Amino acid sequence: MELVSLFVGLTFVNNVVLSKFYAICPLLGVSKKPKNALNMGYAVTFVIFLASIITYLLYYYVLTPLEITYLDLITFILVIASLVQFVEMFLKKTSPEIYKSMGVYLPLITTNCAVLGVALDNISAGYTLIEAMVAGLAVPIGFTIVIYVFATIRERLDIASVPESFKGTPIALITAGIMACAIAGIAGLV
Amino acid sequence: MSIWAIVWLVILIAIFIGTYLLNKNTPKPEGCEDMSECVGCNNIACSHHSAHHKEEIKDAD
Numbered sequence: 703m704e705l706v707s708l709f710v711g712l713t714f715v716n717n718v719v720l721s722k723f724y725a726i727c728p729l730l731g732v733s734k735k736p737k738n739a740l741n742m743g744y745a746v747t748f749v750i751f752l753a754s755i756i757t758y759l760l761y762y763y764v765l766t767p768l769e770i771t772y773l774d775l776i777t778f779i780l781v782i783a784s785l786v787q788f789v790e791m792f793l794k795k796t797s798p799e800i801y802k803s804m805g806v807y808l809p810l811i812t813t814n815c816a817v818l819g820v821a822l823d824n825i826s827a828g829y830t831l832i833e834a835m836v837a838g839l840a841v842p843i844g845f846t847i848v849i850y851v852f853a854t855i856r857e858r859l860d861i862a863s864v865p866e867s868f869k870g871t872p873i874a875l876i877t878a879g880i881m882a883c884a885i886a887g888i889a890g891l892v
Numbered sequence: 893m894s895i896w897a898i899v900w901l902v903i904l905i906a907i908f909i910g911t912y913l914l915n916k917n918t919p920k921p922e923g924c925e926d927m928s929e930c931v932g933c934n935n936i937a938c939s940h941h942s943a944h945h946k947e948e949i950k951d952a953d
Contacts (some may be wrong), residue, residue: 731935739916764900765900768894768897769896770893770900773897773900773901776901776904777904780907781904782948784912785912787911787912787915788911790915791915791918794919798923801920801924802923802924
């Protein structure tokens with residue numbers, strides 16, 4: 703039950719995009735078309751899940767015994783960058799279809815701060831491995847939901863009558879702000 | 893900084909360089925050669941932006 707609560711909490715209530723403002727860059731950059739937003743969401747889910755497990759294991763089984771936990775930030779950055787390169791290479795070799803569907807969004811994940819944020823949050827929150835895995839799944843699912851909903855709203859905004867000075871990024875930021883307020887409204891759910 | 897910290901950093905950097913070179917030298921699957929163009933945002937400093945893609949085509953010609 704605790705894991706379900708953690709999953710729902712991280713997906714909706716403590717959504718990383720709208721409550722912590724991680725991954726704002728892909729939220730604004732890759733939300734012009736819902737299809738692109740979904741592809742980005744799939745790629746982020748894949749990488750965050752793997753990164754959560756690997757960074758957790760490295761922290762507790764390498765950095766802690768060697769007493770070099772102060773290197774966690776640089777370790778996680780390099781691990782995530784290497785992981786993205788490895789996953790891209792693996793998909794090129796074994797699954798061209800998945801590689802094609804993720805497209806250019808896979809290498810762009812290296813700069814997605816939600817990946818690093820989840821890895822660091824897993825350690826600072828003191829999660830167990832199972833909890834870190836649940837977090838590694840819940841957070842990107844929350845990200846995917848938000849970026850997809852945001853993309854559908856932006857698609858409608860393109861054909862809506864918006865004042866000239868609000869067109870483009872300003873109205874997108876206002877929309878993101880209203881979505882953040884809506885998410886804050888369900889804070890008592892979990 | 894302990895010796896283990898230096899060793900660990902060297903290992904991590906070596907792994908990153910290794911995976912980067914392996915990925916760079918792995919040929920893209922058929923039909924995916926022309927996927928480096930991204931129109932997600934307007935950041936022309938990004939190597940995936942369509943502006944760089946057009947330059948590559950111009951250079952090839």
